[in-house]
Amino acid sequence: MLGTDFRAGSPVWLDLGSPDTDAAAAFYGAVFGWQHLSLGPEAGGYGFFQRDGRTVAALGPLTEEGAASAWTTYFRSDDTEATAAAVTAGDGSVRVGPMRMGEGRLAQFTDPQGARFAVLESRMGLERTSEDNTLVWVELHVPDPEAAIRFYQGLFGWRSQEMRAPGMTYRVLSIREGDQQEGSFGGVAPLQGEQETARWVPYFAVADADAVVTAVRGNGGTVLMPAANVPDVGRIAWLTDPGQAVFAVLKPNPRQN
Structure with a gap:
């Protein structure tokens, strides 16, 4: 994470x-x-x-x-x-x-x-991540995930691991050093639908994905995908702000000891 x-x-x-x-x-x-x-x-x-x-x-x-x-x-x-x-x-x-x-x-x-x-x-970086209302994951959506992984491996040496997700093969990305699971930070998925364009999407951790969806609607944003449960991951929603910038929220499943 x-x-x-x-x-x-x-x-x-x-x-x-x-x-x-x-x-x-x-x-x-x-x-x-x-x-x-x-x-x-x-x-x-x-x-x-x-x-x-x-x-x-x-x-x-x-x-x-x-x-x-x-x-x-x-x-x-x-x-x-x-x-x-x-x-x-x-x-x-x-x-x-x-x-x-x-x-x-x-x-x-x-x-x-x-x-x-x-x-x-730079030595500068985000000061809080992977807690409520902070960045927890980044996800790349592209027409050709395999080609994308090859490109980014050439830049950063990232590792990838395939996992099954509803209706697709999802690739989990991790940095080149250390434990692969501990170093994971994002994933790659194929485009979903003809209207989606290639992009990196930030996911923010939240305590209540449904409450965030309500807040987005009430403050001029839009809901691209209502909150839904993803097996072994958590509850996810895709949203836009009033300027149409796309982002997602995730209420992660509790970690198992």
Whole structure:
């Protein structure tokens, strides 16, 4: 499960690009109880989402022409330039950077199937994960999961393990170091339906998925998939915020000792 001991290939940061950052801050405050900490005009409207004073995500205005509101997952890189070269060699594209960000470096990419992601080479990272109202899992939806795994293995050396899920084969991803189960952080699934596009989807852990669905509806978001039980996983719902950024929530099954 995702932690904060970030190693190469781990999800390390998460931010939302929004056409209306004030509305987004209000929405996620109502749904997850997050507080928004603006970094001021000198940061270009960027700021942090926090829970009890600890950073759980970030928020900023859209900066790319024609960009749609979306969550972006950042993975830890030990060498941003080398990762950018590997993206290009694997037929992905570089959208931003590599560029300096404070004491670190970042770059943003699109994989060969159209899913957007980013890397961060820095000591900075999310301060809370895998607890209520924080990031717990990231999931890649693409037309060709096997090709996607090959691409990302070329960047980060990720390991994958197949598991059966309702109506599909699901691939669980883990970082290249340590115990495979302990290092798992996400998965890869085929696209569900003709309307879905390739993307990384963040999952936030919640105490009550049905209550979150109600809160989303009551605060201008939409429900893409109502809360449903997934065997051996938990209760899941797929949602969008008022800007149409897609995210999911998960009430995990209790761990068995």
